Amino acid sequence: MTEKTYDVVVIGGGPGGYVAAIRASQLGLKTAVIERDKLGGVCLNWGCIPTKALLRSAEVYHLMQNASDFGLKAEGISFDIEAVVKRSRKVSERLSGGIGFLMKKNKIDVIAGEACLTGPTTIAVKSGKGSQTVKAKNIILATGARARTLPDLEPDGDVIWTAKEAMVPKKMPKSLLVIGSGAIGIEFASFYNTMGADVTVVEMVDRILPAEDAE
Known part of the structure; x- marks a missing residue:
């Protein structure tokens, strides 16, 4: 087991965490980020x-289907869902790599693994390569959020999905029920509907996108 000491350690490499780490380093503090997955957090890797x-692919597919509206002819239009997903993953991977570059540029150590606070200034980090203890004068918690599950509707990756499974479908479902009409729910509803699935959205309040202004 190895041990490292820093002025600032940020737990979580999402948009809050990596920006905080960059600023700390710019202020002359020895800084590290602990991340158990990929830099960029949910937004970059599994969200926005x-x-x-995906929506861009759906838009192009829709335009091709309606080419005649533009005075064009397009026949035999189809899609490869595996290729559509692969493109979206490449976009995320490229941007995540860009954050890795920013970490190196700002001389920030990136520690891969699961962090656990073991004291006011100590953190245990476990990964597939072993474990280590990290000491920090200051610790910033930027651990993000997880998908909420509903009673008796635990995600199984097959019939019941979280947004993560919806992001990487192995095949296009014939029908889909989206629970929640926030930004994420509506984006998925739009994508799957455009690609041919029969989509139903369920929302507990009286309008979709309830976090947005009513008008």
Whole structure:
């Protein structure tokens, strides 16, 4: 087991964590980020960015299907869902790599593994390569969020999905029920509907996108 000491350790390499780490380093503090998955957090890897890539593919597919509206002819239009997903993953991977570059540029150590606070200034980090103890004068918690599950509706990756499974479908479902009409739910509803699935959205309040202004 090895031990390292820093002025600042940020647990979580998402948009809050890596920006905080960069600022700490700019202020002259020896800084590290502990991340158990990929840099960029949910938004970059499993949210905002890859969904936009999926939606772009759906938009192009829709335009091709309606080429005649533009005075064009397109026949035999189809899609390869595996290729669509692969493109969206490449977009995320490229941007995540860009964050890795920013870490190196700002001389920030990136420690891969699961972090556990073991004291006011100590952190145990476990990974497939072993374990280590990290000491820090200051610790920033930027661990992000997880998908909420519903009673008796535990995700199984097959019939019941979280947003993560919906991001990387192995095949296009014939029908889909989306629980929640926030930004994420509506994005998935739009994508799957455009690609041919029969989509139903369930929302507990009286309108979709309830976090947005009513008008």
